[in-house]
Amino acid sequence: MLKNYTKEFRYNLKLSLPVIMGLLGHTIVQLADNIMVGQLGTAELAAVSLGNSFVFIAMSLGIGFSTAITPLVAEADGAGNKANAKSALKHGLVLCTILGLLLLMAILFCKPLMYLMDQPQEVVELAMPYLDLVAISLVPLIIFQAFKQFSEGLSQTKYPMYATIIANVVNITLNYLLIFGSFGFPKLGIVGAAIGTLVARCMMVAYIWLILKNKRKFHDYVTGFDLKKIEKKVMRKIINLGFPSALQMFFEVAIFTAAIWLSGILGKNPQAANQISLNLASMTFMFGMGLGVTAMIRVGNQKGLKNYKALRRIAHSIFLLTVLIEIVFAVWFLLGRYWFPSLYLDLDNAINLADNTEVIGLTAQLLLIAAFFQISDGIQVVVLGALRGLQDVKVPTFITFIAYWLIGFPISYYLGLETELKSMGIWIGLLSGLTASAIMLYIRFNYLTKKLITDGVT
Template identity: 80%
Template structure:
């Protein structure tokens, strides 16, 4: 046990800035949800519906960009600066093209909202919000390329600084534009979308500025020759990035399907689902951050070809994640009735019945979420370790089977065909995440034992 716990301090030191950065992305949504929730449950459901499309696209972009981290970490472990810069340059090109393509796909997909049996008032509110938030994917995915590069060099604090600045900008603009404060126009949820868009452009510009200022990074982030693009490097990033994007897509898509299935049950069920999902996303970011730490440390040990250490370090991160997620599970159990009340105006007499129903439903969902915290944390951190090993194809198949072969059928049947309704949908999420955690851990054990020989 001491062989694992002695790594906790360094793992935490490496992961905390990543977690703060990840929380920053989620905090943009948290701020939007809490501020928009003061307008009513229809507006909160509209933000949920609009973001469901963006989350699917974002999962592909962020998942794809993760290919940059293990390549940079391996190059750093081998002392090869040129390969690290090449990985960043080609990653930037691919992430920019992908961001623009995903923006276009979302615009083309908007009419689907009318065909999904969602509440009409929610769809009408969601469409103008979606236009602006979809465009914010372009700077967000470019930011991800710089972020994954920085993390590949074990420098995790600079993306955190940029994300904190973005959150400050977002909250200020939300305050001014959602409610029409200090003489600004009152724009409702469109104001929230403008805040998100502006904050993401500022975020990518500030991170590039921070990296350029430091002597250690200047070689990597300046003097790009974009005319010289190597097919070999492109193929390497795509071969790692595409399966990683699919892994994240399969997971985010099942959570998105929970939003859509909740919408079939009504606006209050959808609003409750959004509250529980937003809270779960906050704690999930701790697992994501530790998963990045696993990817970095495993990538470095792979570059050094020290496979016994690789396995020990990875398992220390798995244990740390397990202990942390138990704490979050306890918090969800204790605070499941109080947390949802933060999202709505409980003193609003005209919406009292709707708000009370949403808070009650969200509390029931958080009861299930308390248990899937553990599965969710373990599966994402093991997935990070497998990416560090540059093993992406079999894990992609595992995530597809877990979420869509097991999780989705359970959530569809229990949610729409039984009296469990919203709670049944979340039991399906629990089943999918637990299957993913178990199968991915078996895969990691098999691979590392084989490498150790």
């Protein structure tokens, strides 16, 4: 019985590893940013956290919306319909470009809110110029996402990975040169980190388009777009899938953003500890997210083939693999909870010694909780991927709202600001929301797949 699931592990990993590597690339750059910025001081680290909190909200909407392209391309690929796959990419690119520009304008419009959020004044002043440049980088990032989701829909997960790796090398190099003013470059501090991010994201778009254009297999998909011929039916289908998917990701990212803001109310050191813990948790989350993309691809393929028994078995194999991987990460966090935060801070700096020591202690407490929510977080993201593969997005959107904002956030707010738990209380709320989401999403998947099988399609 177990072998029916474990035999799928090899192919699941083959599909997911390039996705995971690409996603990890983004997080590793954030890790490098945080480590480099952390050498400047805890105020600079908190400023990057605050600036990115605005960008992450917008990014979640853009990335979430773009995921609508993958199941449409995967279903078309499973059915052998190349025209529909190209149409999904063309219309997806148009919508993602428009959305990227709208999100940029929204961030610039919302910038003054920083002064009304009860954040440390020093942190806000540092975050403002950083946010301007990182907000602009959203436009190329979301365009890249359209190409990425298309490529993954065709089960070609390695090309987005290549684009991400090259961009990350550029990003880290520019960060080193511009944050510290190395080799004669100007010393720009956290603004240098923002410039590195912007340049790297522009390169990602150029690289993935060139590599797909020059591959015979993909050339016809990514060239010869007739932008005068836009079909309302296709646009509506992508919007109907993409908007709920964007809200799902928004609801999750927004609660983590709320944790950043709540931590800022507690002070710059709790906010810095939250940023370090969130960065570490984000790295392990990318494994679950990569497996979630695999679930979306494979479930979409089986939906195109109308083989629902195989669909359910394959999905469960991905769920099982995710749980096993996340348990390993949970142990990793428990064992390294004091060592990991020390990587982000200059412990030899006598001026910041007291702040750095407090941040390490707070981070170790948060990583205790993060160790346990790894499992819930991994389960919820892969089940959500499987549901997107089924093109079921509306009910999961309500589920994620209930889990994060009716369950998780009230717990975070009360325990974080009204009890002595403070930072730990905020993260207990995150754990509660993720666990509720995982349970409810799985119940939904279980119901839908059993219904498809009993309806007698196969």
